[in-house]
Amino acid sequence: xxxxxxxxxxxxxxxxxxxxxxxxxxxxxxxxxxxxxxxxxxxxxxxxxxxxxxxxxxxxxxxxxxxxxxxxxxxxxxxxxxxxxxxxxxxxxxxxxxxxxxxxxxx
Amino acid sequence: xxxxxxxxxxxxxxxxxxxxxxxxxxxxxxxxxxxxxxxxxxxxxxxxxxxxxxxxxxxxxxxxxxxxxxxxxxxxxxxxxxxxxxxxxxxxxxxxxxxxxxxxxxxxxxxxxxxxxxxx
Numbered sequence: 001x002x003x004x005x006x007x008x009x010x011x012x013x014x015x016x017x018x019x020x021x022x023x024x025x026x027x028x029x030x031x032x033x034x035x036x037x038x039x040x041x042x043x044x045x046x047x048x049x050x051x052x053x054x055x056x057x058x059x060x061x062x063x064x065x066x067x068x069x070x071x072x073x074x075x076x077x078x079x080x081x082x083x084x085x086x087x088x089x090x091x092x093x094x095x096x097x098x099x100x101x102x103x104x105x106x107x
Numbered sequence: 108x109x110x111x112x113x114x115x116x117x118x119x120x121x122x123x124x125x126x127x128x129x130x131x132x133x134x135x136x137x138x139x140x141x142x143x144x145x146x147x148x149x150x151x152x153x154x155x156x157x158x159x160x161x162x163x164x165x166x167x168x169x170x171x172x173x174x175x176x177x178x179x180x181x182x183x184x185x186x187x188x189x190x191x192x193x194x195x196x197x198x199x200x201x202x203x204x205x206x207x208x209x210x211x212x213x214x215x216x217x218x219x220x221x222x223x224x225x226x227x
Contacts, residue, residue: 036214038152043202043220044144044152044214044217046207046215049211089154089213091211091212095169096212097154098153099151100151101152
């Protein structure tokens with residue numbers, strides 16, 4: 001099983017600042033990596049797939065990078081609606097696995 | 108507009124069974140693999156199972172293998188999850204989600220979730 005490790009667990013950021021979230025895979029997943037956003041009481045929403053491709057309707061302030069085992073989700077200028085939990089997911093091998101999540105909170 | 112609506116959750120005793128349903132609309136159901144993902148209270152996301160568009164290929168997490176069965180009914184555009192021998196650690200919100208495409212096993216649409224509580 002590929003273990004996905006996200007860091008930090010909690011990230012405190014002021015509105016307008018940049019947020020950088022990390023996701024590490026225990027073995028290479030190539031670019032088979034997706035990012036999701038989940039707000040309290042809501043279902044997850046797809047943000048990024050293929051490590052760097054924004055999903056339909058996702059604002060340009062969200063960007064993804066990386067390949068192999070190291071990945072980054074960057075939110076260039078945090079808006080109030082971006083405070084949420086973010087998960088990475090690998091789809092290179094079964095079982096499909098998610099990271100433990102990073103909570104982005106208001107500083 | 109793609110819509111996924113789960114139902115069938117509830118309170119069940121340990122060792123009991125439950126069948127979840129997910130009614131899909133807004134896309135050609137038989138063309139897409141589907142998945143179940145769960146989230147225990149205040150925890151992260153856990154992939155549970157997925158099924159190919161044709162229904163002939165299924166995968167399960169080790170934690171549910173042998174107890175859960177995923178299936179689909181194309182005539183009703185509905186996805187199912189039969190859950191047997193339920194345990195307390197199966198307590199979670201269960202989401203159904205649409206797989207993006209063949210070979211692209213990430214999830215572009217999600218339902219609102221249905222809560223399963225396993226407790227005596």
